[in-house]
Amino acid sequence: MVGWSGAGRFEDIERTVVGKLSAREGDVDRIGDALLVTADDPVAVARSLTFLPGISWIAVGYRFSGAGNYLKHLELLARRYLSKGRTFKISAQVVASKETAGDAVLSGNSVLLASIPGVRVDERRPYVRFHVCIEGVTGACGAEIRAGPGGVPTRGDWVSCLVSGGERSSALAWMAARSGFSLRLVHSRTDEAALRRVARLYSELSFRMDPRCLELVLLDGGDKPYGRIGGWLRDHKGPAFSGLRPGRPSALTEFAERFPNLALPLLLVQEDEVAAVYRSLRLGRAAQASGGREMTLKSLDALNPYAERRFGGVQADSNAVIDAMKRRG
Numbered sequence: 001m002v003g004w005s006g007a008g009r010f011e012d013i014e015r016t017v018v019g020k021l022s023a024r025e026g027d028v029d030r031i032g033d034a035l036l037v038t039a040d041d042p043v044a045v046a047r048s049l050t051f052l053p054g055i056s057w058i059a060v061g062y063r064f065s066g067a068g069n070y071l072k073h074l075e076l077l078a079r080r081y082l083s084k085g086r087t088f089k090i091s092a093q094v095v096a097s098k099e100t101a102g103d104a105v106l107s108g109n110s111v112l113l114a115s116i117p118g119v120r121v122d123e124r125r126p127y128v129r130f131h132v133c134i135e136g137v138t139g140a141c142g143a144e145i146r147a148g149p150g151g152v153p154t155r156g157d158w159v160s161c162l163v164s165g166g167e168r169s170s171a172l173a174w175m176a177a178r179s180g181f182s183l184r185l186v187h188s189r190t191d192e193a194a195l196r197r198v199a200r201l202y203s204e205l206s207f208r209m210d211p212r213c214l215e216l217v218l219l220d221g222g223d224k225p226y227g228r229i230g231g232w233l234r235d236h237k238g239p240a241f242s243g244l245r246p247g248r249p250s251a252l253t254e255f256a257e258r259f260p261n262l263a264l265p266l267l268l269v270q271e272d273e274v275a276a277v278y279r280s281l282r283l284g285r286a287a288q289a290s291g292g293r294e295m296t297l298k299s300l301d302a303l304n305p306y307a308e309r310r311f312g313g314v315q316a317d318s319n320a321v322i323d324a325m326k327r328r329g
Contacts, residue, residue: 001058001131001140002017002034002035002055002057003033003034003148004034005054005148005150005152005153006033007153010030010033012054012152012153012154014030014035015210016154016209016213031093031139031140032095032133033093034131036140050146051149051207052209053150053153053154054154055153058144058147059129059143061073061142062076063138064138064139065137066138070108070134070139074090074111075111077142078112078115078116079116081128082116082127083119084118086119087119087127088112088122088126089122090112090129092108092132094135095134096136097137104132105132108132128144149178151179154182154209154210155181156182157181158238159240159241160184161185162242163187163201164190165193165200166243167274167278167286168243168274169242170197170201170278170281171277171278173201173205174277177209182213183205184312185198185201185214185215186229186232187218188225188226188228188229190225195325196318197283200284201281202214202316202321203316203317203318211316214312215313216325217310218310219308220306221304224304225304226299227302227303230301231303231304232306232308234303239261239263241264242264245264246264
């Protein structure tokens with residue numbers, strides 16, 4: 001069972017879930033704001049969907065047919081996940097049924113309170129969360145085993161993120177993914193260490209989102225890394241995000257005039273929030289931009305010829321990304 005965050009369109013979360021499961025066997029259908037996934041290994045499926053943008057929770061449980069079977073399956077779940085003295089909460093969605101969501105919650109609470117000694121209901125911070133979806137006389141119930149990242153499911157709009165492999169640009173890319181964008185990671189080669197950090201970023205994101213909505217673009221050629229980016233921004237008119245924080249207010253106007261497609265979304269984000277997002281990516285110790293150099297308006301204006309190498313559309317570990325880039329060289 002997969003819960004939608006409520007942001008964006010349900011059709012988008014359905015598409016991205018099906019995309020992540022394309023290599024696995026399993027049926028997917030919908031009740032209310034939840035997707036029901038039938039698979040031989042539900043825990044493995046849950047693990048593959050843990051970080052998918054747009055998902056608020058993931059539960060494992062049973063399908064049922066017949067109104068009375070709901071309570072039997074809920075009690076089976078409770079005996080596995082709930083123990084004496086623990087707290088729980090039941091959330092329900094009911095579609096096309098004489099029973100209401102409130103009825104399903106109340107009857108479920110009564111059964112669990114009667115069958116497991118010492119448990120109690122806690123609506124705010126329960127030890128176990130149970131989810132119930134009912135449509136007519138069929139449905140599913142499950143125990144939540146993971147919370148999703150929330151956010152907006154990938155809707156298909158592409159945005160380019162300028163990435164150095166450092167903390168700010170990596171955090172920006174994941175924040176853009178959670179905002180519903182398909183990502184084009186654009187990296188101007190400086191050294192092998194930076195490329196390896198960017199390859200790790202691609203790898204991590206490829207397992208968190210639908211990899212069909214992810215691409216890495218490596219810019220190479222000449223001796224001015226930021227000049228390549230300036231040339232690329234001039235040639236590509238689509239929206240581009242950067243984690244750059246200009247040192248003076250007047251620079252914002254200058255950037256907007258020279259590169260109107262370049263946005264700086266992190267300007268209003270606190271540094272501790274950026275650091276927290278970076279830590280959630282589990283990429284290891286935060287890295288600074290390559291060589292400690294700062295991208296400036298002057299360095300972008302030093303336009304440099306460049307060649308593009310592209311990799312994307314698949315889940316891959318960082319070594320596979322590096323190898324693919326070398327083959328394209």
